[in-house]
Amino acid sequence: MQLSDYGMSRTRGYLAHFELDEITLPAAFDPVVAAAEKLSGLITSGRARHWLEQVPDPKIEAWVETAPDEQLRAAMVRYSFLVQAYVWGSPEAPVHLPANLARPIVAIADRLGQAALLPYSGYVLDNWARIDKSGPVALDNIRMVQNFAGGEDENWFVLVHVAIEAEAGVLLDNACRLIDAAKTGDTAAAEALLREMDGAWERVYAVFKRMPERCDPYIYFHRVRPWIHGWANNPALGGGLVYEGVEKWAMQPQALRGQTGSQSSIVPAMDALFGVRHSDDPLKAFLDELHHYRPVPHRRFIEDLAAQSTLRAFVAGSRSESLKAAFNANVEQVARFRTRHLEYAASYINKQAGSIPGNDPDVGTGGTPFMKYLKKHRDENAAQTM
Helix, strand or coil: CCHHHHCCECCCECCCCCCHHHCCCCHHHHHHHHHHHCHHHHHHCCCHHHHHCCCCCCCCCCHHHHCCHHHHHHHHHHHHHHHHHHHHCCCCCCCEECHHHHHHHHHHHHHHCCCCCCCHHHHHHCCEEECCCCCCCCHHHEEECCCCCCCHHHHHHHHHHHHHHHHCHHHHHHHHHHHHHHHHCCHHHHHHHHHHHHHHHHHHHHHHCCHHHHCCHHHHHHHHHHHHCCCCCCCCCCCCEEECCCHHHCCCCECCCCCCHHHCCHHHHHHHHHCCCCCCCHHHHHHHHHHHHCCHHHHHHHHHHHHHCCHHHHHHCCCCHHHHHHHHHHHHHHHHHHHHHHHHHHHHHHCCCCCECCECCCCCCCCCCCHHHHHHHHHHHHCCCC
């Protein structure tokens, strides 16, 4: 396995190999990009839905068939933000998504093999740019290109995720190398790779714990989170959202899952590599469903890791206590990361008061209760050391 086979790299991990501000869409998208770039102003006007209904349909069904991947993903960022703003930009959620937005996003999503609403890839992985193009992908040198309402809290929430994904590139690259080390029985190489991963986890964790610096829990819950909900299990939308003008759905409501950090592929890849298993529960079923919301190459990477990794058996059969210690350190690092995620889920969501329609503190943006099962998955993870 090599990261390049999946469009990934050691320096960027799952992040896009391009930067959004470097991608130019065809002229037919000019009104779409213009609306997306002034989306914060449209939202502040209180009439976002009215303005977005005026955006012309660029009739891109033929274009998507041959469009470059970079342009497709850039268009997905723009359209997914417009769609979310249309749905959640007024006090009452709509029953229908108008055809001028529905047809293009479905055409783009179908070509990408993803769902036709805001995905984690559109919110985070493809929605960033370096400020200094000669500098690294790091928190002090990146910006969020496409916003909803905007502001420091929204930017910081996304950029912390971007920086985490960049740091995780070492984890993913070493995962590929560990597949080979386990197959060839190279204990020294496996231990060195695992120790390097332990250091990378420290850098990931250092970024993650900075979330509270510029993203306040109250602001997140009330002004950032409302835009990223989906249509599944959301009482504000009933049975889902009707996509007008999309023949294949025949005006039937679609109950699609909302954007969530659980769509990040870092932890699932580590579970696949380390052979960590979770017993059946509603969150596991939800995460299994979310797997299909990821970009196709990232799905394939996780599936190939799970199919090819013999690392757990190799370590278990080794006489090297230092190899087992290095393996356990990484399994514990994943559990530690899950613990921090659980703490943020409590402070940023579960403990927030003043639920508004569609923004329930007991339900995740993907549309499922989460606190109980996040704890269970963390505990199951921590229990599977050697």
